[in-house]
Amino acid sequence: MRFFTYIFTLVCVTCFAQDQELIQSIYFDFDKYEIRSDQQTELHKFMASIDTTQIESIQIFGYCDDRGKDAYNYDLSTHRANTIKDTLLLHGIKNKIIILIEGKGRILIDEDFEINVPKARSKNRRVDVLVNFIPLKTIRTVNETYAVLRKDVIVGDKITLDKVLFEKGSSKLSRTSKTELDKIAIRLHRYPNIQIEVQGHVCCTPVYQKEAIDRATQKRELSINRSKTVYKYLISRRVNEKRLTYKGYGNTQPLGKSPELDRRVELIITKN
Incomplete structure (x- = not known):
């Protein structure tokens, strides 16, 4: 017993x-x-x-x-x-x-x-x-940052694009950046419900100016142009433009690392 x-x-x-x-x-x-x-x-x-x-x-x-x-x-x-x-x-x-x-x-x-x-x-x-x-799915409420786009993202999650970096004063995509964005486009096709905001950033500008000058246009719109360039490139890879928005954040969100890493774009999940 x-x-x-x-x-x-x-x-x-x-x-x-x-x-x-x-x-x-x-x-x-x-x-x-x-x-x-x-x-x-x-x-x-x-x-x-x-x-x-x-x-x-x-x-x-x-x-x-x-x-x-x-x-x-x-x-x-x-x-x-x-x-x-x-x-x-x-x-x-x-x-x-x-x-x-x-x-x-x-x-x-x-x-x-x-x-x-x-x-x-x-x-x-x-x-x-x-x-x-069947195990219950845990509802995640805290945002996370990833290096690749995943299926289980939630609104507010951030996708960092470490290989999508820009030259100083430039909003043009390098060959390496395009290769990386091709991978993002493939994943966006795989997960058709996900929507994103492309966020552009700059480095090395005074705090009072916030935005940097784009050498190609000679206008203080560099972070906006970087995000817009990525936005257009994803559309060219047949990602529906209704799933995408873009915005420039200037120098307001520095990473606190090397200046090169601040010449970047990031993807923020706006709908999943």
């Missing part, structure tokens, strides 16, 4: 530690594998209390008390497990999610330490139904 108590306690701790697992025990009469009417009711209540569409797998374990020969008890416990399986199928459970049906045979008890032997034996004539549920 102490062995059973240990197992039952272990299972229950697991149940409370994880919302993804439940156990239901169904009890049988001595030497029987037909379900009693009261246990039919208990099983029905259990099935009605859970969301069967979220079940990932079910394991069924049959047991007997300690009387009788081992071979007979294994056979009886297997019959009990299969009876429960057939009942679950009648409740609409799909056969493919019942991944294990096993007769465990008898559970030994120590009569010297057991206060109520008949009651202990009655508790051992049972089937345990172990239900595992």
Whole structure:
């Protein structure tokens, strides 16, 4: 009985530690594998209390008390497990999610330490139904920064483009930058619901000016032009322009590293 108590306690701790697992025990009469009417009711209540569409797998374990020969008890416990399986199928459970049906045979008890032997034996004539549920998705609320575009991004996440850097005073894309943006375009095609804002940045301008001069236009619009260049390049790679916006942030968001790294663009997720 102490062995059973240990197992039952272990299972229950697991149940409370994880919302993804439940156990239901169904009890049988001595030497029987037909379900009693009261246990039919208990099983029905259990099935009605859970969301069967979220079940990932079910394991069924049959047991007997300690009387009788081992071979007979294994056979009886297997019959009990299969009876429960057939009942679950009648409740609409799909056969493919019942991944294990096993007769465990008898559970030994120590009569010297057991206060109520008949009651202990009655508790051992049972089937345990172990239900595992599909893990719940964790809803992330804290934004993160990635080096590549991923499927599981949320609004506000940032994609850094370490290889999309610009020459001083320039908004033109290098060959390396174009190769990197080609990879981004492929991922945007793969995840069609994601929308982004292309954010342009500059370095090395006085705080009071914020924006730098673009040598090509001689206007103080460099960060805007960098973001617009990336925006247009992604459109040229057949990314729907409705999924894209662009904005220049000047020198307002320095990385605090080398100036070269501030001559950059970043992608911010605006819709996923």
